[in-house]
Amino acid sequence: MAKVAIIYYSQTGTTHLLAKAVEDGAKAAGAETRLLKVKETAPDELWGNNPVWKQHIEETSGIAEATNEDLEWADAIIFGSPTRYGLPAAQMKAFIDQTGALWAKGALTDKVGSSFTTTATQHGGQEATILALNTAFYHWGMIIVAPGYVEPSQFQSGNPYGASFTSNNGKLDPDEVAITAGKLQGRRVAEIAARLKGA
Template identity: 55%
Template sequence: MPEVKTAVIYYSATGSVYAMAQAAAKAAEAAGAEVRLRKVRELAPEEAIASNEGWAAHARQTQDVPEAALDDLEWADLLVFGAPTRFGMPAAQLKQFLDTTGPLWAAGKLVNKTATSFTSAATHHGGQETTITALNNTFYHWGCVIVPPGYADPIQFQAGNPYGSSHVSNNGQVPPGQVELDAVSFQARRAVELTRALKAGLASA
């Protein structure tokens, strides 16, 4: 079976997206992928982070997680992105990282990779689906094959988001539960399986 190199790249302020990213990375590894888990660079000033206890605690907790680099995108066959929603769009920290990918895009180095994404919002109807579709807009430009979870597993009828896994944090007070973690794990496994099939097909074409 073709090796599937998977980059799980995320931004998380208080830990919800980080928990989902960890679940995705573990599921991808269990499916036989080689995985890099990477956070994007924080853009907020230190005083803003320090003013929020949960934000500051999470920054300390994840200080040893490596930061994402363009090399991680070029290396990977499968790109898994996670970000909280901000006004229905991906958080600026992840968007800023995506905006640095012009050189890879111009060189065609992101074409035919697979991509999938997940998110967390503070409230119900807080922009989960628009955040995921906004991320997809970038994948279209890169020439990626987008892998949604759809309703391809029974967990999706509990999780309820065919665009990508999502979570409602109740303003950061509720961490992802087992349904959300199982959903993002399924999404990662599905993406690995389809990436493997795509690589095999392209290799034999």
């Protein structure tokens, strides 16, 4: 059984919903999972004046924040972030930036890594964000597993890099195509991590 950590940042809930689909896919493959959020670093006066942002923070207050211990625990790590100008959200980057001690001792070497994202608009930086997240995996010596075009459903989602969704500026929740892509990614990561663990 693979241990899979799904670590995400979500401002309004879109990426959170996709993260849950990824977790469902990993569980369907028999993985033990941890669904974790990264710490909110935006000042209270910023998110406190945004009712949707504030509501999401309150609704997910029961989800634990990711730590370095979670990264060490996992056989596979799946990052999820909304895009910010074609890059991961600063909150996710802040989490990645505090992993230096793990990197220095090689604690993440040979684990499986994968990434997914959401954007407000079409062509809003989905592939660029996933590739940026994957860059950390290269530095950590991890093995990147992408969904690819391994099933017919992927020709609907059209993103072999990782599950993604366009929310139309937060007006839409992930649709069935995106949920299917998320489940496939979670399942595929869990299956390959289990094979590597048993090799």
